[in-house]
Amino acid sequence: MNWQIKYKLGQSSKYYYKVVEAISQNEAHKIFDHSYPALKRIGGATLVRSS
Secondary structure (H helix, E strand, O other), X not given: OEEEEEEEEOOOXXXXXXXXXXXXXXXXXXXXXXXXXXXXXXXXXXXXXXX
């Protein structure tokens, strides 16, 4: 499954999005936090539905 994660770069007020492949939301958070420790994750990961 693909999860979309919203994040910010440092003190920037602009939001960015990253898609992470993981089995669960919790795993997506762990993968993102480990892969990008300098980025600030905003909220929870959202499941990306494929059409």
